[in-house]
């Protein structure tokens with residue numbers, strides 16, 4: 001069952017897939033029916049592989065059906081930080097991969113006619129004096145060194161013209177970053193995967209698998225024998241794979257959708273249906289929907305379970321930016337779980353020759369998880385160059401491992417949130 005959200009209320013093409021019963025065999029068994037799993041399954045099936053996909057709940061049940069829908073350029077760490085850490089050449093390579101991730105989504109939407117309200121134009125909104133000048137420097141670096149002339153700095157006045165708030169000091173406009181309806185996109189991927197021959201099973205939680213070749217993947221009611229396993233469980237991994245669980249921290253993030261504001265008011269609030277995210281450590285992100293609501297994400301927690309009143313939790317973040325929305329009704333409020341890594345770089349790897357995984361996209365996963373699926377499929381087909389480069393990113397284990405990572409994270413997040421306000 002999908003959580004009650006704006007996305008589930010406006011979903012197109014929900015399809016009920018059977019539960020796995022008895023035995024199946026396949027070239028590849030994909031675990032997880034979000035972007036990572038479906039992108040891998042679809043790309044593999046297009047290469048002629050026989051694929052079974054097992055999803056514990058329903059397609060897009062996880063973060064892929066609940067997120068802000070923002071498709072940013074580059075990696076979660078900006079290209080200048082990447083340069084400092086890895087040097088220009090590597091940074092450029094990771095930038096190009098992120099561009100390939102955007103292309104993958106654009107091409108999938110076009111090829112499979114996915115109705116997911118794909119929109120162009122994103123603003124990074126600067127909230128703090130000490131970040132002034134960043135937008136101009138970054139846009140110049142992207143144009144000069146990354147062949148990316150699509151970003152430009154926005155002055156405070158230009159920001160105000162595009163987003164009706166005094167909250168931001170300047171902005172970085174990116175004409176080629178995008179947004180979409182996340183659930184409708186993942187449902188479209190599932191349709192494309194089915195059409196390509198992928199056998200999808202829902203309500204089929206994997207309880208374990210053997211470390212052999214071929215591997216046996218078990219659920220309560222069935223099993224799959226497969227030469228390869230792809231693990232795409234991200235923040236919902238739980239205890240399934242202890243060898244990678246300690247590298248990620250599942251965190252919960254929350255969103256609200258206002259009542260419809262009417263076309264004129266929605267356009268006055270945010271021009272051109274741009275999507276916006278700010279520079280706060282716990283990021284606020286927002287955009288207007290096709291039916292002229294404000295979709296606003298903000299606030300997170302670092303323990304299992306959501307606040308009992310999500311609307312009350314997120315609303316103050318929205319009102320801090322848009323005080324004029326005081327009194328506007330909130331029609332939907334929901335949360336989801338994503339996973340972050342210690343250094344906010346994604347975690348790709350191979351646990352044994354026939355088991356590939358990707359996780360820990362750290363809030364930048366709409367683009368990267370789709371790319372992950374594509375390059376896992378490439379690697380299984382025998383060309384692992386791009387996968388191996390992504391897998392070379394250094395990812396540390398959270399201090400305290402899976403048992404003690406939460407208290408450390410809470411302290412760290414409190415520190416950064418406080419610093420944000422100073």
Ligand SMILES: Cc1cc2nc3c(=O)[nH]c(=O)nc-3n(C[C@H](O)[C@H](O)[C@H](O)COP(=O)(O)OP(=O)(O)OC[C@H]3O[C@@H](n4cnc5c(N)ncnc54)[C@H](O)[C@@H]3O)c2cc1C
Nearest residue numbers: 032034035036056062063064067068070206336364365366
């Ligand atoms: C509220 C929110 C807002 C976000 N906003 C953005 C954004 O604007 N931009 C952005 O880039 N990123 C955003 N993200 C992050 C982004 O959504 C994720 O990085 C991305 O969706 C990850 O996709 P995935 O397929 O790896 O994982 P998921 O979509 O979480 O899918 C994992 C799936 O695995 C299944 N699963 C787990 N265990 C098992 C098992 N044992 N057997 C079978 N199936 C299993 C789960 O049920 C789930 O469906 C946001 C996340 C949240 C929660």
